[in-house]
Amino acid sequence: MNNDTICALATANGVGALGIIRVSGNDALSVVQKSFPKKNLAKQKSHTIHYGYFMDGDEAIDEVMLSIFLAPKSFTTENSVEIAFHGSPHIGKRILETLTKNGARMAKAGEFTLRAFINGRIDLSQAEAIADVIASENEASRKVAINQLKGGITNEISFLRTDLLNFVSLVELELDFAEEDVEFADRSALNQLLDKIELKLNSLIDSFQYGNAIKNGTAVAIIGKPNAGKSTLLNALLKEERAIVSSIAGTTRDTIEEILHIKGHAFRLIDTAGLRETENEIEAIGVKKAKEKVENANILVYLADAATENFSDDIEMIKSLQRDDLKLIICATKIDEVSPTTYEKVETIFRNEISQEFDFIKISAVENQNIQDLKNELSSYVEQLKSAENNVVITNQRHFEALGKSLDAVNKVKEAIIFQISTELLAYELRNALEHLGEISGEVTNDEVLGNIFSKFCIGK
Ligand code: GDP
Numbered sequence: 401m402n403n404d405t406i407c408a409l410a411t412a413n414g415v416g417a418l419g420i421i422r423v424s425g426n427d428a429l430s431v432v433q434k435s436f437p438k439k440n441l442a443k444q445k446s447h448t449i450h451y452g453y454f455m456d457g458d459e460a461i462d463e464v465m466l467s468i469f470l471a472p473k474s475f476t477t478e479n480s481v482e483i484a485f486h487g488s489p490h491i492g493k494r495i496l497e498t499l500t501k502n503g504a505r506m507a508k509a510g511e512f513t514l515r516a517f518i519n520g521r522i523d524l525s526q527a528e529a530i531a532d533v534i535a536s537e538n539e540a541s542r543k544v545a546i547n548q549l550k551g552g553i554t555n556e557i558s559f560l561r562t563d564l565l566n567f568v569s570l571v572e573l574e575l576d577f578a579e580e581d582v583e584f585a586d587r588s589a590l591n592q593l594l595d596k597i598e599l600k601l602n603s604l605i606d607s608f609q610y611g612n613a614i615k616n617g618t619a620v621a622i623i624g625k626p627n628a629g630k631s632t633l634l635n636a637l638l639k640e641e642r643a644i645v646s647s648i649a650g651t652t653r654d655t656i657e658e659i660l661h662i663k664g665h666a667f668r669l670i671d672t673a674g675l676r677e678t679e680n681e682i683e684a685i686g687v688k689k690a691k692e693k694v695e696n697a698n699i700l701v702y703l704a705d706a707a708t709e710n711f712s713d714d715i716e717m718i719k720s721l722q723r724d725d726l727k728l729i730i731c732a733t734k735i736d737e738v739s740p741t742t743y744e745k746v747e748t749i750f751r752n753e754i755s756q757e758f759d760f761i762k763i764s765a766v767e768n769q770n771i772q773d774l775k776n777e778l779s780s781y782v783e784q785l786k787s788a789e790n791n792v793v794i795t796n797q798r799h800f801e802a803l804g805k806s807l808d809a810v811n812k813v814k815e816a817i818i819f820q821i822s823t824e825l826l827a828y829e830l831r832n833a834l835e836h837l838g839e840i841s842g843e844v845t846n847d848e849v850l851g852n853i854f855s856k857f858c859i860g861k
Pocket residue numbers: 624625626627628629630631632633675678682733734735736737763764765766767
């Protein structure tokens with residue numbers, strides 16, 4: 401392991417009350433010592449804090465606090481120093497320049513976390529969880545990321561992997577005694593274990609849909625004829641959220657998304673570009689455009705003006721957009737303008753014509769009636785994705801893929817047993833399954849995978 405001494409700014413680049421620079425590596429203490437003459441750092445205990453001036457030669461750069469973490473009790477398991485300085489980007493730059501003069505080098509993206517992984521302090525899924533914790537924007541994503549950081553996924557899998565490893569040893573032992581036709585690995589017990597693993601893998605794989613909703617938000621398309629009340633509803637939905645609403649502007653104005661948070665979950669309102677500009681000339685949205693909008697949506701909220709007489713266009717549009725994996729919510733809008741008998745009738749018309757299951761909500765965006773019902777319906781979509789028996793939720797595409805490959809490999813082992821293929825092949829398939837299971841925690845990995853993961857980290861992480 402190359403543990404030359406690295407340094408980087410760990411806090412965000414910008415003005416703040418404080419900034420923190422991390423230094424880690426064999427020579428972390430002596431590198432910092434050159435700029436901190438006040439105390440003999442080599443004599444200090446681990447986990448102590450020291451006040452003084454950070455010097456570049458004779459010049460005091462800033463008044464700082466040093467936190468010392470001695471190997472192996474640090475994030476990277478190496479000797480580490482954290483320098484808390486007054487949060488001016490210029491001071492941060494001066495301190496880093498001085499540290500590199502003193503013998504450290506600038507860290508690469510994710511290098512601190514990579515060292516923590518390589519030195520065995522955390523496994524790969526925990527390293528990824530650090531990125532997720534930092535990126536978490538709501539309660540749901542924070543909870544899942546913290547659980548993963550605590551080793552959630554690895555714990556779920558590692559005991560199954562250990563059991564499987566036992567079988568691999570037994571099957572390989574049979575290979576050593578090939579002449580004697582002995583069976584050390586009880587095939588029916590192996591089968592039972594494989595069933596157990598399959599069950600666990602399937603439930604983890606199933607949790608990915610929920611994990612995806614947590615990590616990327618649930619995509620919602622709001623569609624309806626011109627004047628149906630789409631933009632008014634959008635404003636009503638986002639009203640209380642104004643403070644935390646963010647707009648993601650894409651390359652074209654067509655791909656503006658707004659984020660709505662309901663009960664700790666994020667909903668991405670797809671392509672709201674046109675909706676905000678009520679005064680603009682209204683153009684009818686064609687089926688093709690509507691299809692594009694719902695293509696990547698999880699939920700379609702279709703608005704129909706309750707005061708209209710004829711709904712055949714709406715019904716036709718909904719039918720052309722329907723998809724098995726698209727949740728449909730039909731909203732009768734502007735109910736403040738019509739009598740209850742009228743909007744009851746509207747519901748009957750839709751129920752008679754549309755065979756797919758859907759929720760029907762009667763709203764008035766202007767009078768804020770039943771908007772909460774719509775929010776509850778959106779939120780229940782995410783809630784029902786949550787599996788009761790699974791504490792661990794898969795949010796990471798890499799884990800999802802490794803689980804899928806593990807499942808395929810487990811099925812191949814099962815087939816191998818059914819067809820009583822040679823012990824050599826059985827051993828091969830078992831090894832394969834083990835390897836895929838080990839990919840998640842990083843017990844089995846390669847430089848390309850690591851490069852891919854850590855290059856997405858920012859510098860200082
Ligand atoms: P869009 O073209 O689908 O975005 O429709 P708008 O949201 O621009 O609404 C069209 C017109 O209907 C506007 O004059 C709105 O004020 C009105 N409108 C929208 N929602 C309601 C509602 O719930 N009640 C009433 N009375 N009018 C509404």
